[in-house]
Each structure stands twice: as structure tokens, then as C-alpha cells.
């Protein structure tokens with residue numbers, strides 16, 4: 001299946017030669033969301049995402065994905081509500097994608113993989129004073145996940161796609177002004193799944209409240225192709241490697257419950 005192929009290819013990547021699961025970790029991410037096992041929680045409030053486009057700063061190729069980084073020194077771009085007890089500040093968003101349209105997302109829904117997945121990473125600014133601190137602490141992070149599916153061209157994403165050639169190589173950075181990530185959210189943000197999990201890259205800390213949107217956004221084949229034109233490698237390396245399949249293999253759900261905000 002596509003899932004087996006994806007897992008096989010992903011496990012060959014140097015990034016993942018290390019410990020795949022945190023020793024003793026019982027709430028790792030990503031996972032498969034088995035819809036019939038999710039539980040509707042009527043107490044879940046609507047998610048409130050408020051982003052100020054002026055807090056956008058730069059795009060950075062960190063050798064694993066490309067990240068759009070935000071000024072998180074004030075509470076101008078935040079998420080709260082939903083399963084969250086506190087207010088969380090946006091620090092960056094990034095994507096995971098495959099070499100083919102058959103896979104690329106980190107989460108799956110009833111084993112269905114999507115060609116890519118967006119992660120909006122927020123940290124708990126009511127309890128902690130820095131992202132680096134919150135990463136290590138209970139209820140430190142809130143990540144909103146959005147699936148990308150093949151379809152019509154996404155006009156809001158195109159501004160980001162046009163800037164990618166400037167960050168083709170690892171460690172390259174480019175100024176990026178005024179970008180409101182609200183345009184990357186699906187029309188329906190009321191329907192989502194939520195569960196307690198972890199970062200999907202080292203340090204894999206189990207400090208993340210996940211909120212995965214049910215409705216995917218549509219992007220075009222050409223837009224995804226530009227994601228795949230990025231490189232894992234820096235300009236001076238002899239052998240260049242395409243930045244594709246930068247997702248983690250799915251982890252056991254164990255005894256965790258995945259709640260839905262909808263019936």
C-alpha cells in the first residue's frame with residue numbers, strides 16, 4: 001500500500017536512523033485517526049485562531065522543512081479555545097510532503113494519506129516565556145494540522161510558493177513580510193480531531209496538544225512540485241538531495257482517546 005511504501009522510503013532517510021520512538025514514550029505523534037474510534041466531546045469549544053500578518057518575519061530552510069517564522073514576543077498571533085486551557089502564541093508554520101502525491105502527510109484518516117500536511121506551531125504563553133522552554137513542559141505546545149489535497153491552485157499559498165526558490169538550500173533564509181496564515185485554514189475550522197501527542201521530529205517531546213482539521217485545503221500539482229524542488233542539502237555540499245518524504249512514520253495510539261469536535 002502507499003502507507004507501506006511511504007514508511008519504507010521514510011525509514012531510509014538519514015534523519016531517521018536514530019531512535020524512532022522515545023524510550024518509554026507512550027504518546028508519540030503522528031498517528032492514524034481511526035474515525036470510528038474517535039469520541040465526540042460536546043464540551044470542546046470552537047477554536048479561536050487570531051493571526052496578525054505583520055508578525056510574519058522570514059522563511060527558513062532548516063534542512064528538514066521550510067518554516068515561516070513569526071515574531072512571538074507578544075500575543076498578537078494566537079490560538080485558544082478548543083481543547084486548550086490557555087492561550088498559545090504562533091511561532092512558526094511549516095509543511096511535510098512526499099515525493100509523490102500518494103503520500104506525504106504525517107497523520108492519516110482511516111489510513112488515508114494526503115500529499116502534504118501543514119503544521120501551525122504555537123506555545124503556551126500563559127505558562128511559559130519562551131518556545132524553547134514550552135517545548136519541554138506539560139501542555140507546552142499546541143499544533144494545528146491541516147491536510148493538503150490535490151485540486152485547484154491555492155491563491156494564498158502562491159505567495160509562499162513564489163518565495164521558495166530563494167530558500168532552495170539548507171540554512172538559507174529570506175525576508176517574508178505580511179503573511180496571514182488564516183488563508184491556509186479550511187473554510188470549516190469547527191470540525192477537528194484533538195489528542196495528546198508529541199513533536200514529530202527530535203526532540204520528540206510529549207508536550208503537544210494536537211488539533212487536526214477534518215477539512216483539507218486544496219493546492220495544485222504545480223504548487224506541490226515547487227515544495228519538492230527544495231533541497232535537504234546546503235549549497236556547498238557536492239551531492240544535492242531533494243527535500244521530499246520529510247514526514248515521520250505513524251506511531252501507536254496506545255490507550256489514547258482521539259476526540260472530535262463534531263458528531
Ligand SMILES: O=C1NC(=O)[C@@H](c2ccccc2)S1
Nearest residue numbers: 119121143198199200201202
Ligand atoms: O508538528 C511538528 N512538526 C515538526 O516538524 C516538529 C517540530 C519540531 C521542532 C519545532 C517545531 C516543530 S513538531
Ligand SMILES: [Zn+2]
Nearest residue numbers: 094096119200
Ligand atoms: Zn510538523
